[in-house]
Amino acid sequence: xxxxxxxxxxxxxxxxxxxxxxTERRGFRVVALHAQAGPxxxxxxxxxxxxxxxxxxxxxxxxxxxxVQAATIMD
Amino acid sequence: MADSGVIEAAVRSGxxxxxxxxxxxxxxxxxxxxxxxxxPVYDALVDSRLRHILVRHEQAAxxxxxxxxxxxxxxxxxxxxxxxxxxxxxxxxxxxYLDSVPLLAITGQVASGLMGTDAFQEVDIFGMSLxxxxxxxxxxxxxxxxxxxxxACAIARSGRxxxxxxxxxxxxxxxxxxxxxxxxxxxxxxxxxxxxxxTAAVALLARSERPLLYIGGGxxxxxxxxxxxxxxxxxxxxxxxxxxxxxAAGPSASHHLGMLGMHGxxxxxxxxxxxxxxxxxxxxxxxxxxxxLDTFAPGARVVHIDADAAExxxxxxxxxxxxxxxxxxxxxxxxxxxxxxxxxHCSALESLYRxxxxxxxxDIYAPALLRELSLxxxxxxxxxxxxxxxxxxxxxxxxxxxxxxxxxxxxxGAMGYGVPAALxxxxxxxxxxxxxxxxxxSIMMNIQELxxxxxxxxxxxxxLLDNACLGMxxxxxxxxxAERYSEVDLSDNPDFVALARAFxxxxxxxxxxxxxxxxxxxxxxxxxxxxxHVRIDPRANVWPLVPPGKSNGEMMDSAx
Ligand SMILES: Cc1ncc(C[n+]2csc(CCOP(=O)(O)OP(=O)(O)O)c2C)c(N)n1
Numbered sequence: 001x002x003x004x005x006x007x008x009x010x011x012x013x014x015x016x017x018x019x020x021x022x023t024e025r026r027g028f029r030v031v032a033l034h035a036q037a038g039p040x041x042x043x044x045x046x047x048x049x050x051x052x053x054x055x056x057x058x059x060x061x062x063x064x065x066x067x068v069q070a071a072t073i074m075d
Numbered sequence: 076m077a078d079s080g081v082i083e084a085a086v087r088s089g090x091x092x093x094x095x096x097x098x099x100x101x102x103x104x105x106x107x108x109x110x111x112x113x114x115p116v117y118d119a120l121v122d123s124r125l126r127h128i129l130v131r132h133e134q135a136a137x138x139x140x141x142x143x144x145x146x147x148x149x150x151x152x153x154x155x156x157x158x159x160x161x162x163x164x165x166x167x168x169x170x171x172y173l174d175s176v177p178l179l180a181i182t183g184q185v186a187s188g189l190m191g192t193d194a195f196q197e198v199d200i201f202g203m204s205l206x207x208x209x210x211x212x213x214x215x216x217x218x219x220x221x222x223x224x225x226x227a228c229a230i231a232r233s234g235r236x237x238x239x240x241x242x243x244x245x246x247x248x249x250x251x252x253x254x255x256x257x258x259x260x261x262x263x264x265x266x267x268x269x270x271x272x273x274t275a276a277v278a279l280l281a282r283s284e285r286p287l288l289y290i291g292g293g294x295x296x297x298x299x300x301x302x303x304x305x306x307x308x309x310x311x312x313x314x315x316x317x318x319x320x321x322x323a324a325g326p327s328a329s330h331h332l333g334m335l336g337m338h339g340x341x342x343x344x345x346x347x348x349x350x351x352x353x354x355x356x357x358x359x360x361x362x363x364x365x366x367x368l369d370t371f372a373p374g375a376r377v378v379h380i381d382a383d384a385a386e387x388x389x390x391x392x393x394x395x396x397x398x399x400x401x402x403x404x405x406x407x408x409x410x411x412x413x414x415x416x417x418x419x420h421c422s423a424l425e426s427l428y429r430x431x432x433x434x435x436x437x438d439i440y441a442p443a444l445l446r447e448l449s450l451x452x453x454x455x456x457x458x459x460x461x462x463x464x465x466x467x468x469x470x471x472x473x474x475x476x477x478x479x480x481x482x483x484x485x486x487x488g489a490m491g492y493g494v495p496a497a498l499x500x501x502x503x504x505x506x507x508x509x510x511x512x513x514x515x516x517s518i519m520m521n522i523q524e525l526x527x528x529x530x531x532x533x534x535x536x537x538x539l540l541d542n543a544c545l546g547m548x549x550x551x552x553x554x555x556x557a558e559r560y561s562e563v564d565l566s567d568n569p570d571f572v573a574l575a576r577a578f579x580x581x582x583x584x585x586x587x588x589x590x591x592x593x594x595x596x597x598x599x600x601x602x603x604x605x606x607x608h609v610r611i612d613p614r615a616n617v618w619p620l621v622p623p624g625k626s627n628g629e630m631m632d633s634a635x
Contacts, residue, residue: 013201013212013213013215014201014202014205014211014213017202017205018205021205021206025206054388056388057385057388057389060384060385060387061385063384063385064383064385065210066209066210066230
């Protein structure tokens with residue numbers, strides 16, 4: 001199933017890597033990604049994933065990351 | 076440095092700032108091993124009041140820091156150089172991650188300009204450790220060191236704790252700067268569980284006829300043992316616990332049925348299968364606890380209380396999820412319950428499946444030895460285990476009266492944990508007696524730490540249960556792989572008594588049952604570190620057992 005997330009990400013070293021790593025390791029495939037980073041800023045990430053697991057749970061797992069301020073499912 | 080915990084402004088090197096920040100955090104002991112990229116920090120340690128314990132392998136530094144943290148409730152700190160030093164830490168970092176232990180791992184890194192060039196002893200430890208840390212930093216400027224250390228410690232300790240890595244490039248450690256004065260982070264206020272959800276949970280509990288508490292290690296992490304015991308006293312609710320929550324219910328809990336799961340007590344597993352409401356506190360439905368998940372507690376509704384919102388509904392849907400402070404949630408749910416028949420049923424299960432120690436024969440029966448040793452050692456004792464059959468025997472038979480008195484590698488199941496964890500725990504709690512129960516396979520994974528015990532005269536008592544094989548794997552091959560034994564034989568083990576003595580550790584061996592009482596006395600009466608080598612039957616198995624992939628209702632026992 002396809003899910004669209006909107007994520008507010010603090011732009012720190014490794015933030016994007018953590019976000020994508022968590023998404024894949026927790027059982028989802030990254031289908032599309034749009035992010036515009038600026039130093040010391042909060043960037044808005046649009047992330048589309050595909051997977052059979054609970055997307056709400058993925059959202060909570062992403063929100064555990066220190067850099068993720070919010071992960072909202074848009075579908 | 077002022078005692079207020081605020082570091083005064085001055086010009087110092089990044090390494091000196093690091094040491095000053097650790098001191099300001101109240102760290103007194105760090106476990107480590109030096110090398111090229113971390114040398115500036117070792118230089119700064121010379122002038123510091125931090126006690127550095129030189130282990131003999133970095134894995135042991137991380138595991139000792141883990142044991143230190145679990146036994147003390149404070150953050151454990153380990154230190155290693157770049158490259159192989161850093162990779163050697165990884166198992167210990169993963170161990171802390173899976174068991175939610177507050178750990179700070181500091182690694183040296185090659186100089187910034189060399190990073191990304193495959194320099195000597197360069198590995199991307201930041202990248203390698205990403206999936207097993209709660210958070211991590213590469214420090215890019217010396218003036219950031221203090222702020223990073225304070226933030227790292229706060230993250231490691233707060234909420235659901237975990238390991239945090241700080242990778243410190245050598246040039247950053249060496250460059251001198253005036254640090255921005257940075258403060259320690261205040262402890263965040265407890266998260267209050269949602270009031271309406273609490274009300275719903277109170278009502279669900281009041282209506283249930285067969286409620287059962289499923290207690291997890293989170294209770295220890297959240298320091299919620301007192302609230303849990305008060306809850307049990309008021310409700311009179313029967314309870315079961317996980318490997319990591321052994322001891323949580325305390326000595327006075329009636330209707331506590333012990334550990335559930337693969338090597339749990341049949342009473343606990345049967346109660347779970349027949350309850351109508353599970354109150355899950357700081358537990359996470361681990362597969363070793365649940366057996367076949369879709370047959371676990373089939374008739375139960377679930378109230379799941381956890382500090383980590385991402386645990387709720389991860390593996391088993393919760394009818395009611397309460398994310399937040401465990402003590403507050405338990406206090407809100409506390410109410411007298413009218414469940415007399417269910418209590419009687421659980422008491423009957425408990426007496427039906429009580430452990431027996433009257434094994435036939437003259438061989439040493441490990442469960443009986445462990446039981447007697449724990450009773451003789453007393454409740455102030457901390458036991459640390461390695462991984463395998465002996466670990467499960469400790470879980471089943473050791474008298475454990477508080478979560479923090481039992482150190483076990485629960486999530487990772489890392490052989491080699493026992494000795495370093497015991498060493499760390501003993502340094503954290505010098506007034507407590509610390510006993511390490513290990514196996515002939517496991518002890519060889521960190522045998523070098525006998526040198527550390529000797530050097531610092533750390534009086535850990537080691538009980539080595541030697542079955543001349545990798546017992547747990549042998550048991551599975553016997554039961555589930557048609558007795559096709561593959562690479563489990565250790566009958567050519569070294570002479571462990573001579574080996575321990577070569578390290579300067581007192582040691583003795585026993586092999587017959589009648590030697591057990593004297594051995595226990597000698598072990599407990601020896602003031603310094605000591606190893607007791609215990610020869611046991613290679614064919615001994617851990618019973619009972621839920622076969623892999625089966626429901627917890629289908630336990631096998633030795634008669635089967
Ligand atoms: C580092 C590591 N490697 C392999 C394993 C798999 N494993 C689990 S138990 C076990 C046997 C342990 O043998 P021993 O320490 O002698 O304990 P026993 O089971 O005989 O009591 C093995 C190999 C593990 N848990 N950890």
